[in-house]
Amino acid sequence: SQQGEEDPQALSIQEGENATMNCSYKTSINNLQWYRQNSGRGLVHLILIRSNEREKHSGRLRVTLDTSKKSSSLLITASRAADTASYFCATVGGTSYGKLTFGQGTILTVHP
Amino acid sequence: GAGVSQTPSNKVTEKGKYVELRCDPISGHTALYWYRQSLGQGPEFLIYFQGTGAADDSGLPNDRFFAVRPEGSVSTLKIQRTERGDSAVYLCASSAGGTSGRAGEQFFGPGTRLTVL
Numbered sequence: 001s002q003q004g005e006e007d008p009q010a011l012s013i014q015e016g017e018n019a020t021m022n023c024s025y026k027t028s029i030n031n032l033q034w035y036r037q038n039s040g041r042g043l044v045h046l047i048l049i050r051s052n053e054r055e056k057h058s059g060r061l062r063v064t065l066d067t068s069k070k071s072s073s074l075l076i077t078a079s080r081a082a083d084t085a086s087y088f089c090a091t092v093g094g095t096s097y098g099k100l101t102f103g104q105g106t107i108l109t110v111h112p
Numbered sequence: 113g114a115g116v117s118q119t120p121s122n123k124v125t126e127k128g129k130y131v132e133l134r135c136d137p138i139s140g141h142t143a144l145y146w147y148r149q150s151l152g153q154g155p156e157f158l159i160y161f162q163g164t165g166a167a168d169d170s171g172l173p174n175d176r177f178f179a180v181r182p183e184g185s186v187s188t189l190k191i192q193r194t195e196r197g198d199s200a201v202y203l204c205a206s207s208a209g210g211t212s213g214r215a216g217e218q219f220f221g222p223g224t225r226l227t228v229l
Contacts, residue, residue: 033217043155043203043220088154098207099145099168100218102154 006089006103014111019076021106023089024069030092032065033100034074038085046074046087081112114138116221118204124227125194133189133224137206144187145218146179147203155203161187194228201225 007022025032034046049056049065049072056063062075076083086107090100117136125131137144142163147155157171161181169179176194181187191198205218 031216035220042222043205045217045219048216090154098143098216098218099157099160099171100147100155100205101157102147104152104154 006087006106008106009104010107010109012109012111013079015079015081017079017110019079019083019108019110021074021087021089021108023072023074023103025072025089025091025101025103026070027091027093029067032063032072033090033092034061034063034072035088035090035102036085037088037105043088076108079108079110081110084108084110116204116206116219118202118221118224120224121222122225122227124229126229127194127196129194129228131191131194131226133191133202133226135187135189135204135206135221137185137187137204138219139185141206141208141219142184143207143218144181145205145207146187146189147205149201149203149223158189158202191226194226196228199226199228 005024013019029051031048031050033048035043036046037043047058047061047063049063060077065072086105088102088105090102092098119134144161146158148158149155159166159179160168164181164184176192179189201223203220203223205220207218
């Protein structure tokens, strides 16, 4: 079963704009990860944030985590056409062995 | 180095047939995972191996599904008496793992698209 929900389901923006995607989950977690999927490169890991962290940056990516609200957001700044893909959040539960529980994803389209 | 590879990339079979899907993880990765992804959905966990043993098979939908990893490297997902509802992309992932189970990044293969007619 899916862990959580992502919002929005689809997002369409112009190149250079920022894109924000949100993820909610239901159970306690050890960490939360974001992945990108497109037809050319399959599913690729972007960033991991642990349950005791609140914010993390990697290049043009910024992830926040609010464990009290069981939610996370992914911000992509200065988007590029190459960022067009589906983005998934995935959680690792506190008692699991690292299996990922994915959300349903956000389809991002960046228009050049 | 080489990433995770999966064969075949596409498999078309008839209802009731048996299929095997293969995964070659990144060399040295002790943890191996199988997921299944239906169109428009996120991947769903099937089974996790730490070394040769299945540490968690809670995601296998029923006893028609079975997976092995006899030497702690290559894994095979086996589906008996396939049904049309088994049609999906089957993804394999590996990670450095570790018995502590505090998983980090997983590296995914390109997937096997299974179509059951």
